[in-house]
Amino acid sequence: MASRNFYFQLILRVLLITLTAIFLSVSVVKEWYFSLALAVIMLIAQTYSLISFINSTNRKIAYFFDAIRNEDFTLRFPERVTIKSFKELNQSLNRVNGLIQEVHLQLQVREQYYQEILKQASIGILTFNDKGHILYANPTLEKLLNYTPLNHIKQLAQIDEKLYAIFKNFQPFERKMIQLTNEREQIHLALKSTPITFDNQSLLLVVVQDIHKELDEKETDSWIRLIRVLTHEIMNTITPITSISESILKYYQTPAGLVLPEQLDENKLSSTAKGLEVIKNQGSDLMDFVQSYRSLLSVPKPDRELVKAKKLFEKVQVLMQLDASAETEITWQFEPEDLELFIDEKQLTQVLINLVKNGLHSLEHTKGGKLMVTAYTDKKGTKTIEVKDNGPGIPPDILEDIFIPFFTTKEKGTGIGLSLSKQIMHLHGGNLKVFSRPNVETSFVLSFYGKL
Known part of the structure; x- marks a missing residue:
């Protein structure tokens, strides 16, 4: 409605200026000098009035947006004016200003709520940009590190050089563990990084947890x-x-x-x-x-080098030829073709042979048994080898015990194969996990988290 009245007044003023211009032209032709002077004065006055009319509206809107940008919600436009269109415009601007103020207050309350949650969280939370500037660090993190205030990751070198090295080279979705020692205690910290974008700025969010009790x-x-x-x-x-x-x-x-x-x-x-x-x-x-x-x-420290997954699989295939059963289908896959792993080839060959033998043993009495060995890079960028079979699986009640040294369900087993395999993976900076759904699928997953 305010917009319609504004256009009516604008059109009326333009028509008056047009009529005055016509009157001015007639006065020039007829040589009505008094009328000519009067027409000129009227034309100037009407033009000035039109410009003021438009500028007053523009200034109000400009003031309004400047106030919103500066989060100043005290600006109020007078609603008791003679021009109806201005009155309705001012009312609309005041109403919009009130709504934006209400939303702003709600956002502030919500922000304070989230800030309080972060302050009371039992885990440390920190965000920093690519230049190392720390944008946020909650009190729990400062308490864990016994250092405050934290403004830049270089300050972490004063706590522990290894801790600073981790943050300096932290990559998205990486997991790290570090042990810190001070005059009071010794703590074990687990660190996990996640990339986020805030205000068009790329940041790294790091969650730090004290896992000493666990x-x-x-x-x-x-x-x-x-x-x-x-x-x-x-x-x-x-x-x-x-x-x-x-x-x-x-x-x-x-x-x-x-x-x-x-x-x-x-x-x-x-x-x-x-x-x-x-x-x-x-x-x-x-x-x-x-x-x-x-x-x-007495497992030796891995002598690691880059080894193609294809070469590793071919070696294990040759060593497993005598153990393979004609009734069991074994598939070897790797993606991409040139996938490389930073490993001790001898130790990982031993691990894969042990896992494949276990899989073949579990499929001895399974009709249509299938064993699949796959090497790939998962969604988080972690290089992974998976040994999967469709055998009877592992009962849930012993699933947590299979990595315990000397625990075995085989009559002639020693019970050290899986525990030794897991220890080798830990020495490689990775992990060995098992997932099993009896009579559906059982998979052992070897994850290599990085060059540790």
């Missing part, structure tokens, strides 16, 4: 499960030794004392020899068990 709980739980497995294995070996030793001892000892040589018969001597042979075998098994434990603890 590590302690996990370590305790791991020790309990390891001791349970070790106790089971040792007791299985020692129990027959104790039982046979007691039986043999009865042949040579009575309540009255030792048995005389002439009281021994051939059956007792034969049983003694057999019993000692069993004790010897059990002792050898126990020695092998301890030796396997020693081998698990």
Whole structure:
């Protein structure tokens, strides 16, 4: 409505100027000098009035947008004016100003709400730009690092040079772990980065979490499960030794004392020899068990180099030819063709052989068994190898136990293959995870997070 009245007044003023110009022309032709002077004065006055009329509206709108840009919502336009179009325009501008002020207040309340959440969060949160300037660091992060205020990532070098090196070279979607030591305590921090864009500026959001408590709980739980497995294995070996030793001892000892040589018969001597042979075998098994434990603890540091996935797969294929069953379909895939992995070739060959053997073993009684070994780069840019089969799978109740040293479900298994494989992956700066849906799909995923 205000816009319509504005146009009516504008058209009326233009018509008056046009009529005045016509009157001026007639006065010139007729040589009406008095009328000519009057027409000139009227034309000047009407032109000035038109310009003022348009400029007054433009100035109001310009003031309005300047006030909005400066977040000044105190500007009010007078609504008691004689010109109806101006009155309606002022009312509209005041109404829009009120709505924008209401939205602005709501945004401020919401921003304060989010700020409070970030302040009270139990994890550290930090954002910085490509020049290293820290735009935001919540109190939890400053408390974790025992440093305030944080303005630039170079300040992290004063806390720990390794911490600064991580932030300096942090890439999007990377995960890092670091241990910090100060005069008060020792803390383990897990760091995860995520790229974000704010106000047309590329930033890196880093979440920092103290996982010392979680590590302690996990370590305790791991020790309990390891001791349970070790106790089971040792007791299985020692129990027959104790039982046979007691039986043999009865042949040579009575309540009255030792048995005389002439009281021994051939059956007792034969049983003694057999019993000692069993004790010897059990002792050898126990020695092998301890030796396997020693081998698990002495995995050498990886001698890493860039190896093409294709070359690695071809090597494992050759080594697995004798184990492969004609009834099981094995597929080897890698994408892209020239995919390279920064690995110790010998150690990763050992890991893949172990995983493929486990897969083939699980498919022994599966009709139409399929085993697929795939190398690729996932959506986060992590280079990955996946060994997947459609066998019976792993029961949920033992899924968490399969990486415990010496835990095995095989009759002739040692129980160190998967735990050794996981340790090798950790030494490579990666991880080994398992996912299983019984009788549908079981996959072991090797993830290489970077050149650590």
